[in-house]
Structure formats: C-alpha cells, structure tokens
Amino acid sequence: MSSILTNNSAMVALQTLKSINSNLASTQAEISTGKSVGSAKDNAAVWAISKVMEADVKGFKGISDSLSLGESTVAVARQASETVTDLLTEIKSKIVASQEDNVDRDKIQTDIVALRNQITSVVGAAQFNGLNLVDGSQTGTNVNTNSGIDVLSSLDRKADGSVVTSSIGVDAQNLSLTAGVALAGTAAAVGTDAGTAGVIDANDGGTNDSITMDTFAFLGGGAAVKPDTAGINNADPAGLLVGDQLSLTIGSVQGTYVVKEGDTAQALVAGMKNALISQGLDSNSFSMDADTNTGHLVITNETNAAAAFSFNATRGSGGLAELASINVSNAAGADAALGAIENMIQTSIDAAASFGSVEGRIEIQSDFVGKLSDSLKSGIGAMVDADMEAASARLQALQVQQQLGTQALSIANQAPQSILSLFR
Numbered sequence: 001m002s003s004i005l006t007n008n009s010a011m012v013a014l015q016t017l018k019s020i021n022s023n024l025a026s027t028q029a030e031i032s033t034g035k036s037v038g039s040a041k042d043n044a045a046v047w048a049i050s051k052v053m054e055a056d057v058k059g060f061k062g063i064s065d066s067l068s069l070g071e072s073t074v075a076v077a078r079q080a081s082e083t084v085t086d087l088l089t090e091i092k093s094k095i096v097a098s099q100e101d102n103v104d105r106d107k108i109q110t111d112i113v114a115l116r117n118q119i120t121s122v123v124g125a126a127q128f129n130g131l132n133l134v135d136g137s138q139t140g141t142n143v144n145t146n147s148g149i150d151v152l153s154s155l156d157r158k159a160d161g162s163v164v165t166s167s168i169g170v171d172a173q174n175l176s177l178t179a180g181v182a183l184a185g186t187a188a189a190v191g192t193d194a195g196t197a198g199v200i201d202a203n204d205g206g207t208n209d210s211i212t213m214d215t216f217a218f219l220g221g222g223a224a225v226k227p228d229t230a231g232i233n234n235a236d237p238a239g240l241l242v243g244d245q246l247s248l249t250i251g252s253v254q255g256t257y258v259v260k261e262g263d264t265a266q267a268l269v270a271g272m273k274n275a276l277i278s279q280g281l282d283s284n285s286f287s288m289d290a291d292t293n294t295g296h297l298v299i300t301n302e303t304n305a306a307a308a309f310s311f312n313a314t315r316g317s318g319g320l321a322e323l324a325s326i327n328v329s330n331a332a333g334a335d336a337a338l339g340a341i342e343n344m345i346q347t348s349i350d351a352a353a354s355f356g357s358v359e360g361r362i363e364i365q366s367d368f369v370g371k372l373s374d375s376l377k378s379g380i381g382a383m384v385d386a387d388m389e390a391a392s393a394r395l396q397a398l399q400v401q402q403q404l405g406t407q408a409l410s411i412a413n414q415a416p417q418s419i420l421s422l423f424r
Contacts, residue, residue: 002419009412017405024398030386031395037384050384052157053376059155059163060373067366069129070151074170074359077133080126081352084119084134084175084320088345091115091326095337098328105329116177116323123175123320134351136174136318139243141226144169145261147243153365168365170358173351177324180245180317183237188246188268188313189215200250200286200301200309210300211309213248213272216240216265224263237315245317248272250299251307253281254343265295273297279346319347 030036040047091112098108126134131149142148150167157163190213201208218224219239220232226242227234234241244259246268255275257268273290276299277283286307289298301307323344328334 004416013409013412017409020401020405027395030391034386035384036386046383050380053380057373057376060369064369066152067362071362073128073131074355076126076128078355080122080134083122085348087115087119088348092341095341098334109329133172134175136176138172142169143167146171148172174319176318177320178318179321180314183313186238187217187240190311200307202304202306203302210298213297224259244315246313249310252339253279255279266292269295269297320344
C-alpha cells in the first residue's frame with residue numbers, strides 16, 4: 001500500500017542520516033580536541049579516573065618543586081660542613097706543629113684564631129632562603145624525631161581514595177662555636193666511687209676502678225619531650241629535653257649522645273655506650289656494662305694505669321664549642337688542643353656525611369617523581385586520547401555514508417511523486 005501521509009522509507013533514511021551525522025560530529029570532536037573522552041558524557045567512569053590522575057600529576061609537580069628546594073638547602077649545608085672539615089683539618093696541622101718546643105706558638109695561635117673566625121663566617125653564611133641547618137637555629141622536630149626540617153617527598157593515594165603525604169627528614173647539625181647552657185647534676189650525672197675526682201683508678205685490686213652513669217631526670221615525666229611541649233619550661237636546667245647533649249670523655253675518647261623524643265634512662269645509657277664504641281673506646285681497656293632495665297652504665301678501667309674522665313650535659317651546645325677555648329700558646333694548651341680537635345673534626349665529618357646521605361636520597365626521589373609523573377601522563381593519554389589514525393579513517397567513511405544517506409533520503413522523499421501517475 002502506498003500512502004502520501006506516511007513515508008516509511010523516508011523515516012528510515014532520516015534516522016540513518018541522523019545517526020551518521022551524530023557519529024560524524026563525534027569523530028570531528030575527537031579530531032579537533034585530540035581526545036576520545038572529552039567530557040563525562042563520553043565515558044563517565046574513564047573521565048572520572050583521568051581527572052583524579054590529572055590532579056595527582058599537578059600534585060607531583062608541587063612535590064618536584066619542594067624536592068628541588070630541599071635539595072638546594074641540603075646542598076648548601078653539606079658544602080658548609082665539608083668546608084668546615086677542611087678548615088678544622090688545617091687547624092689540626094697547626095696544633096700538631098705547636099707540639100714542637102722550638103716553635104713560635106703565639107704565631108701559630110694567631111693562625112688558629114684566623115681559621116676559627118673563618119669557620120664562624122662559613123657557619124653563619126650557610127643558609128638558603130633564610131634556612132640554616134648548621135648553626136643550631138633549628139628547634140623544630142622532623143619525621144626522624146630529631147631537630148631539623150621535613151622535605152615533602154611523595155603523594156600517596158590509597159585504595160580507598162584517601163591521600164597522604166610523605167616527607168624526608170633532614171637532621172640539623174650544630175657546627176656553631178656557641179657554648180651550651182650547662183645542665184644541673186640532677187638532670188644527668190655520673191656517679192663515682194670514693195677516690196680521686198675525675199679519675200678512674202687503675203684496676204689494681206682497689207674499689208675505685210669504675211664509674212657509673214645512672215642519674216637522669218626528664219622535664220615533664222619519665223621520658224624526653226620536645227622543648228615546645230605545653231607546660232614545659234625549657235629554661236629549667238634540672239631536667240632533660242629533646243636536643244640536649246650528653247658528653248662523656250674516657251681518656252682521649254669522647255662519646256656524645258643527643259637526647260631524642262621519647263628517650264628514657266635505658267635509651268640514654270644504650271646510646272652513650274654505642275657512642276663511645278663508635279668513637280673507638282677499647283673494650284679490652286674499658287669494659288662497659290649497660291643495664292637497660294635499670295638505666296645504668298658501668299665503665300670499668302681494665303688497665304694498670306689511671307684514666308681521666310669527664311662528663312657534661314648541655315642544652316643548645318654547638319658542636320664546635322671547644323674551638324673557642326683552644327690555645328696553643330703554651331705546652332699544656334697544645335696537648336689539650338690535640339685531643340679536642342679530633343672530636344671536632346669527627347663532628348664536622350659526621351655532619352657532612354649526614355647531609356650528603358639525605359641529599360642523595362632527595363635526588364633519587366626527585367628523579368623518581370619525574371618518572372612517575374611521566375608514567376601517569378602516559379596512562380591518562382592511553383585512556384582519553386583519540387587514535388588519530390583511526391579517527392581519520394572513520395571520518396572518511398562517515399563522510400561517504402553521509403553523502404549516501406542524503407541521496408537515500410532524497411530518493412525516499414520523491415516516492416510519493418509516483419502516486420500522481422495514478423490520477424492522470
């Protein structure tokens with residue numbers, strides 16, 4: 001049956017042409033934007049994932065900037081520490097020269113003072129954007145629970161969609177010549193048996209051949225807390241706080257331990273024992289019995305000669321504080337300076353090594369973040385970017401289909417014309 005009111009062929013041709021035009025518009029949009037998923041209506045799930053990943057990429061750009069800043073800051077501190085080490089080595093050569101009797105010690109002392117002033121200058125100038133990691137000015141606590149700063153290093157997205165950040169802790173090193181405030185004996189002390197003050201007697205059958213490090217008090221309770229803890233008077237010398245320095249010298253070996261957050265008496269004696277061992281205290285000459293249950297460290301002289309010892313606890317002490325008192329103008333001062341300079345050289349070497357290690361870690365992390373950002377960008381592209389080769393071929397095919405569809409609709413629209421011949 002033919003009808004002039006309903007043209008089924010035209011309707012089919014029209015629907016086909018609309019479909020072709022829609023596909024053609026979509027293909028043209030892909031070509032013009034370069035994306036197969038340009039909005040949420042194209043593919044809501046893929047679009048949402050790509051947007052989350054794009055936000056992470058922008059976040060990693062900020063992290064990359066943070067790592068660059070942190071690396072530069074640490075590099076300045078490392079360079080300063082290495083320079084201080086070189087200057088201290090030069091001072092050591094002067095001190096060694098002063099051991100000879102037939103030298104002009106006053107002139108040597110003048111050279112030492114000049115080098116000491118240069119060290120002060122280096123330490124004071126070792127700042128980047130106002131941040132100095134070697135002059136003892138850092139009082140904040142980093143992720144390592146030590147005095148220092150944190151460098152933002154990573155953006156970690158968990159399976160539940162939550163995001164947390166990670167940081168690399170940079171421990172500050174105090175290479176200043178500023179002497180710290182001496183803490184009271186109630187804060188930390190070494191008890192001795194009755195005998196000569198400041199001496200561990202020879203192990204000759206007597207009772208004064210050992211010392212015991214067993215006196216500790218903490219401000220705020222039974223463990224070390226930060227100086228900025230609420231209710232804490234950080235000027236009180238009667239108790240220990242985070243950052244306080246304990247120094248025990250046995251003979252020519254000096255062990256130093258810096259109090260960390262949460263330290264107890266047990267942690268302090270273990271730390272001091274390790275510090276003395278690391279500095280070369282001979283266990284055959286001096287045995288150490290650390291009782292980590294009671295917080296006692298007993299050091300016994302196993303030799304047949306008396307050994308001098310000294311202990312001090314300070315707050316805010318500079319690692320090179322002893323440099324200010326070095327004086328080789330006389331034989332006694334020259335002898336004392338030789339032992340002191342070795343400890344200070346080791347302090348500056350440890351500082352440089354610490355900065356060098358963390359600088360290398362920051363550099364590795366920076367390289368990783370850059371590669372990770374590139375991988376995320378590639379992943380986003382794989383999800384939303386248009387395949388231009390396929391889009392080009394599809395465009396050509398759809399243009400041909402559009403022409404054929406237009407022709408088909410034209411033919412279908414002319415079909416009712418044939419009905420006129422029935423009425424002639």
